[in-house]
Amino acid sequence: xxxxxxxxxxxxxxxxxxxxxxxxxxxxxxxxxxxxxxxxxxxxxxxxxxxxxxxxxxxxxxxxxxxxxxxxxxxxxxxxxxxxxxxxxxxxxxxxxxxxxxxxxxxxxxxxxxxxxxxxxxxxxxxxxxxxxxxxxxxxxxxxxxxxxxxxxxxxxxxxxxxxxxxxx
Numbered sequence: 035x036x037x038x039x040x041x042x043x044x045x046x047x048x049x050x051x052x053x054x055x056x057x058x059x060x061x062x063x064x065x066x067x068x069x070x071x072x073x074x075x076x077x078x079x080x081x082x083x084x085x086x087x088x089x090x091x092x093x094x095x096x097x098x099x100x101x102x103x104x105x106x107x108x109x110x111x112x113x114x115x116x117x118x119x120x121x122x123x124x125x126x127x128x129x130x131x132x133x134x135x136x137x138x139x140x141x142x143x144x145x146x147x148x149x150x151x152x153x154x155x156x157x158x159x160x161x162x163x164x165x166x167x168x169x170x171x172x173x174x175x176x177x178x179x180x181x182x183x184x185x186x187x188x189x190x191x192x193x194x195x196x197x198x199x200x201x202x203x
Contacts, residue, residue, distance in 0.1 A: 068203055069127065108132045108143035110150060112199070115158045117166055126158060126166060129199035132183065132192050139190030146186070153182045167202060 110130040116122050132150075134140050143150060157179055158166070165171055176195040183192045 106134045106137055106140045108140050118162045125203055127201040131196040133194040135190035142189045
């Protein structure tokens with residue numbers, strides 16, 4: 035009789051641990067699946083891929099009218115961060131294009147890749163979901179990233195910041 039009571043006591047925590055591990059595993063699998071599905075969706079152009087040629091012409095006109103030439107662009111691919119106040123339950127997946135002033139600046143960005151990632155991650159993780167979710171606040175977020183990076187660059191400057199991927203999950 036004493037053995038069965040002891041076995042029951044030890045079985046309960048193991049059951050709770052197994053449930054917790056199962057929940058964590060399910061969440062991780064869902065995050066990975068969401069990441070790949072979104073990437074696949076974006077890779078193939080999504081539902082608007084039929085008008086890709088028309089969109090490309092519109093984008094060319096926008097670039098020429100804004101003065102952007104995109105000769106020197108440093109890409110920060112697939113940053114995943116947890117916004118402030120989410121306790122790790124939500125995340126932002128983003129890819130950022132940094133248009134820089136010269137080829138030398140682009141090379142400096144390549145050398146300082148880790149510092150650039152760190153600066154951008156610090157800025158993004160300091161923002162709450164409402165701050166990141168508001169489309170109107172994206173321009174100020176871009177300006178904040180540009181200013182932070184320009185403080186550290188020595189051979190030139192970041193002219194424009196572009197979000198080519200901005201997914202909040």
